[in-house]
Amino acid sequence: MPADESELAQEREFLAEARSQLGRMRDRVAALDGQSAGNWVSAEILEATLARRMEQLTDDPDIPLFFGRIDLAPEAGTAGPGETFHIGRRHVSDPDGEPMVVDWRAPVSTPFYRATPKEPMGIAARRRYGFARGRLTAFEDESLTRADRALDGDGDGDGARSEILEAEIERPRTGPMRDIVATIQPEQDVIVRMPLERTLVVQGAPGTGKTAVGLHRAAYLLYAHRDQLTRRGVLVVGPNKSFLRYIRDVLPALGEIHARQATIEEIVGDHAPVRATEPADVATLKGDGRMAAVLRRAVWSHIGTPQDTLVLPRGSFRWRVPAYEAREAVEQIIARDVRYALGAAQLRHALAHRVLVQIEETGDALDDRAWDVLARTKPVRDYAAAVWPAVEPRRLLFRLFSDRQFLAECAEGILSDAEQLLLAWHRPPRTPGSARWTTADLVLLDEIADLLDRTESVAHIVVDEAQDLSAMMLRSLGRRAATGSLTVLGDLAQATTPWASSDWSDVLDHLAKPDGHVEQLTAGFRVPADVIELAARLLPSIAPGLEPPTAVRRARGRLRITAAPLGDVLPGVTGLEGSVGLIVPDAALPHVRTTLTAVGLTFAVVGERDDAPGPDDAADEDDASEFDAHLDLVPASLAKGLEFDHVVLHDPAGIVAAEPNHATGLRRLYVCLTRAVTSLVVRHDDDLPPELGIGHRDETLSEAGAATTR
Ligand SMILES: Nc1ncnc2c1ncn2[C@@H]1O[C@H](COP(=O)(O)OP(=O)(O)OP(=O)(O)O)[C@@H](O)[C@H]1O
Numbered sequence: 001m002p003a004d005e006s007e008l009a010q011e012r013e014f015l016a017e018a019r020s021q022l023g024r025m026r027d028r029v030a031a032l033d034g035q036s037a038g039n040w041v042s043a044e045i046l047e048a049t050l051a052r053r054m055e056q057l058t059d060d061p062d063i064p065l066f067f068g069r070i071d072l073a074p075e076a077g078t079a080g081p082g083e084t085f086h087i088g089r090r091h092v093s094d095p096d097g098e099p100m101v102v103d104w105r106a107p108v109s110t111p112f113y114r115a116t117p118k119e120p121m122g123i124a125a126r127r128r129y130g131f132a133r134g135r136l137t138a139f140e141d142e143s144l145t146r147a148d149r150a151l152d153g154d155g156d157g158d159g160a161r162s163e164i165l166e167a168e169i170e171r172p173r174t175g176p177m178r179d180i181v182a183t184i185q186p187e188q189d190v191i192v193r194m195p196l197e198r199t200l201v202v203q204g205a206p207g208t209g210k211t212a213v214g215l216h217r218a219a220y221l222l223y224a225h226r227d228q229l230t231r232r233g234v235l236v237v238g239p240n241k242s243f244l245r246y247i248r249d250v251l252p253a254l255g256e257i258h259a260r261q262a263t264i265e266e267i268v269g270d271h272a273p274v275r276a277t278e279p280a281d282v283a284t285l286k287g288d289g290r291m292a293a294v295l296r297r298a299v300w301s302h303i304g305t306p307q308d309t310l311v312l313p314r315g316s317f318r319w320r321v322p323a324y325e326a327r328e329a330v331e332q333i334i335a336r337d338v339r340y341a342l343g344a345a346q347l348r349h350a351l352a353h354r355v356l357v358q359i360e361e362t363g364d365a366l367d368d369r370a371w372d373v374l375a376r377t378k379p380v381r382d383y384a385a386a387v388w389p390a391v392e393p394r395r396l397l398f399r400l401f402s403d404r405q406f407l408a409e410c411a412e413g414i415l416s417d418a419e420q421l422l423l424a425w426h427r428p429p430r431t432p433g434s435a436r437w438t439t440a441d442l443v444l445l446d447e448i449a450d451l452l453d454r455t456e457s458v459a460h461i462v463v464d465e466a467q468d469l470s471a472m473m474l475r476s477l478g479r480r481a482a483t484g485s486l487t488v489l490g491d492l493a494q495a496t497t498p499w500a501s502s503d504w505s506d507v508l509d510h511l512a513k514p515d516g517h518v519e520q521l522t523a524g525f526r527v528p529a530d531v532i533e534l535a536a537r538l539l540p541s542i543a544p545g546l547e548p549p550t551a552v553r554r555a556r557g558r559l560r561i562t563a564a565p566l567g568d569v570l571p572g573v574t575g576l577e578g579s580v581g582l583i584v585p586d587a588a589l590p591h592v593r594t595t596l597t598a599v600g601l602t603f604a605v606v607g608e609r610d611d612a613p614g615p616d617d618a619a620d621e622d623d624a625s626e627f628d629a630h631l632d633l634v635p636a637s638l639a640k641g642l643e644f645d646h647v648v649l650h651d652p653a654g655i656v657a658a659e660p661n662h663a664t665g666l667r668r669l670y671v672c673l674t675r676a677v678t679s680l681v682v683r684h685d686d687d688l689p690p691e692l693g694i695g696h697r698d699e700t701l702s703e704a705g706a707a708t709t710r
Contacts, residue, residue: 011129012136014086018065018100022092062134063253065092066101067182068112069127073120073145082124087112089181090255104181105223113189120144128164128182140164169525169553172578173645173677176627177247179254180212191487191519192217196225196460199481199516201488201504205549206535206674207526210489211247211641214462217487219254221460232484233458234259237267237477239465242607243641245625264443264473267480271393271445276436280498280660285422286440287470287499289510290414292447298400298410299340299451302389306330310383312355312374319355326351330387341452344388348375351384393448394432397441402428446476457483465640466490470499471510478511486511493543494640496668498660524549526643528557531680534692535673541691542667558679561694566592566650567599569683574601574631576679578645583672585654586635592650593633604629607638639672647676653686666691 065088072082087109088101102108111121124145130138140162168183184192191202191213204210218236222229236251236259238244244261251259265274285291306326312319329350333343352374356366374380400407402425411420429435437445449455461481463469467490469477477486488511492502501507508516524532529551536548562569574580582603584592589605596603604626626632632644636655649655649672656665666689673680688694 008136008139011139014100015065015136018086018088018092021094021100022065022090024095025092063089064129064131064134064136064182065089067129067131069129070109070112070115070123071125071127073122073124085109089253103223105220110189110193113184114186115144116186117144128162130164130167138164166554170555173643174579174630176245176249176625177211179216179250180209181216181254184213184216185209185523187521187523188213188216191521192220196221196228197485199485199488199508199511199513201466201490201507201516201518202521203504203518203546204489204491204521205524205546206491206494206671207524207643208521208549209523209525210491210521211464212250213521214464214487214489215247215250216254218259218460218462219251219256222256222258225459229459230258231459235267235458235461235480236261237461237463238263239468239640240607240638241610242626242638243464245609246627246642248625264469264476265439268439268442268446268476271442271449272435272437274437274439274442276438278438278440282422283438283440284470284499285415285419286438286444287472289471289475291444291472292475293414294400294411295396295444295447296451297414298396298406299391299448300334301410302391303330303334303343304387304389306383306387308383310351310379312377312379314355314359319358321351321354325354326383326387329354339450339452339454340391344384344390347388348380348384351375351380352377355380391448391452392432393445393452394435394437396448397444398429398432398435401425440470440472443470443472443476447472450476450479455479455482457481459484460486462487462489464489465494466501466507467492467495468497468500468640469507470497471501471506474501474507474510475512478513482512486513486516488516491546493539493546494667494671496640496659496664496671498664522547522550523552525552526677527551527674528553528555528676528678530557530559531673531676534559534680534682535670537693538666538670538673538689538691542663542670553677555678557676559682560680561682561684561688563684566595566648566683569648569681570596570599570601573646573648573679573681576646578678579627580631580646580648581634581639581642581644581675582631582648582650583634583636583639583655583675584650585658586637587658588651588654589633589635596631596633601631602629603631603633606632606634606642634675636668636672639675643675643677645677646679646681647672648681648683649673650683651686652682652684652688652692656689665689 066086068087069084070087071084074080074082085099085108086101087104089104090101091099091103091106092101093099104112111123112126115121115123115126124143126142126144128140128142129136130140142162165183168180188209191200194200194217202210202213215236218234222234236247238247238261240263244263248261251257251261306323308323310321310326312321329347333346333350336343336346338346349371352371355374356371359366400410401423404420404424407420407424411423415423435441446455458480461477461484463477463486466474466488488504488507492504495501504518505514508514527535527549532548532551539546539548570582582592582596593605606626609626634642636658652669652672655672656662656669659665659668669689673682682688
């Protein structure tokens with residue numbers, strides 16, 4: 001048997017042994033009894049821990065148990081080889097507790113991702129494994145010792161190109177997003193393993209792995225700070241529900257099921273259901289950071305100045321707190337800058353305390369309970385409520401939008417008259433209950449709720465496509481990470497909302513994390529060079545300071561620009577291996593759907609399930625996803641974050657025109673152009689936007705209907 005063959009056989013044996021040890025670990029956990037804990041609380045915790053452990057130990061035969069190996073450099077003065085570690089998705093140990101596979105997140109695994117010949121990090125060699133359906137089929141060794149590499153003639157390089165890595169990068173895409181745990185690149189790994197306390201922004205061009213890195217960072221943090229993060233929570237925020245369905249398998253595949261994945265609408269959705277949309281200028285103003293000051297004023301404007309004496313009858317006595325003392329108490333509480341609702345409670349206690357002191361002066365000794373009892377008496381409650389009335393978020397926002405005088409008082413010096421006019425309802429609903437709230441309203445309700453009562457903070461939030469969030473949306477996330485940190489992912493060139501950010505330091509300010517810092521990713525793992533080159537022509541118009549990604553895919557891709565009818569273009573694409581996305585202007589969806597049906601193609605429509613009747617969760621728990629279809633029909637507004645092996649982009653001019661202004665339209669087009677992994681067909685009837693620099697429609701048309709084919 002050749003050396004490689006016998007080595008492969010040994011590795012297969014090792015894999016089989018590791019699998020059986022994983023089975024043993026699982027059996028052991030299954031035999032443990034959660035009820036053996038001392039009391040019901042610890043029993044419940046133990047049962048949950050055991051259940052999680054069982055999930056982590058589940059062996060999926062299609063998922064390789066390990067994907068890499070590092071051979072430590074022998075210690076100085078020792079003769080034999082150094083220790084070796086197999087790196088995998090989870091830890092597997094033998095019956096003596098010795099590790100057979102180490103978790104990719106363990107510190108010992110770091111050199112697998114980061115070591116280079118220049119910085120070998122104590123390892124002599126790195127091995128990568130090739131798998132086909134869970135079966136080990138190949139391995140590839142890379143020496144990191146200078147002596148070996150000098151013999152190969154590349155002693156100073158940063159690392160050899162790995163065929164296994166390339167195969168992974170080039171693999172045809174099918175189904176929802178997958179993890180990249182076997183091939184995380186050094187600059188990505190640095191971000192993944194940043195300390196938990198660090199809030200960071202990851203700016204990166206399309207396909208540079210921002211989403212992948214953000215999710216792996218969540219998995220890493222859950223591993224490195226297991227107790228804290230499972231107790232306090234991890235939140236992954238995505239731009240829409242179909243995107244969340246696209247990424248939902250990544251964390252579970254990494255053994256992590258305890259992160260909540262939600263859209264911003266879902267996060268603020270507890271306050272009221274969204275029942276309306278509104279013009280972009282109104283929504284933009286509602287998302288402006290100045291609204292925070294308006295709302296603060298609106299909430300605190302409720303506090304009145306005590307004018308009367310509080311009279312508290314108790315037995316045959318009538319205790320009194322004069323108005324000036326009550327005023328003093330109110331001022332002191334306001335100066336403490338507490339939340340509004342807490343302030344109300346403190347006022348009750350301050351008034352009660354003044355009564356308590358008078359009672360004690362008569363020689364009666366009272367304890368703290370008496371203080372509480374006094375604070376809860378009706379005269380104290382009524383007096384405090386009159387001075388510091390309860391505020392309900394919906395009622396307050398209802399009043400702000402329907403009472404011009406009140407709005408003017410709250411917005412004076414903050415919003416112009418024209419802006420106030422924009423906010424005011426012209427035909428106010430009759431009651432707060434009948435108001436048709438918009439998403440921007442819900443975000444304002446969330447701000448009000450936080451002015452009243454502190455919002456609970458989770459330990460870490462990963463926010464994707466963050467460039468699209470308004471200042472007020474960012475504030476709502478920032479407050480949910482007030483005692484935690486965030487990983488903010490985005491690309492300013494892909495900003496497509498009217499309220500989007502154009503500067504990451506503003507984003508950090510709105511998140512209340514001004515010390516956060518910005519990392520950049522530049523290597524593009526998705527979009528082939530020819531497609532990037534086309535999309536990058538838009539950059540000077542949409543984001544002058546930003547660079548296109550550097551394509552790491554070896555294939556330059558296929559790019560075709562044609563005016564041939566859609567029905568003629570599609571059959572040539574749908575027959576190809578890998579997923580196909582047909583991206584169309586939202587308004588063209590019904591018409592294109594009819595065309596697809598007419599030519600007999602089977603397809604799924606991205607986002608369609610969001611409109612389906614019934615509870616959202618039912619749709620989400622349903623296993624099938626639109627991303628399991630071979631052909632997806634994608635409204636341009638939902639293309640962000642997705643990728644397909646082959647993309648047909650229908651009617652670019654229509655995609656641009658659908659946005660409120662040309663710059664946003666071009667950014668939407670940039671997003672749509674950068675979804676392709678292997679091939680892109682741009683199909684158009686109208687002239688292409690001049691920024692693409694392709695010239696007139698006639699020039700792009702060849703007789704065959706495919707002028708630009710590379
Ligand atoms: N290190 C890597 N190894 C292999 N594939 C990778 C790597 N990094 C990223 N990818 C792949 O590149 C593709 C793009 O990644 P991802 O969607 O995370 O990029 P993005 O920067 O979020 O893109 P966009 O800005 O378009 O949302 C995915 O298929 C991902 O699996």
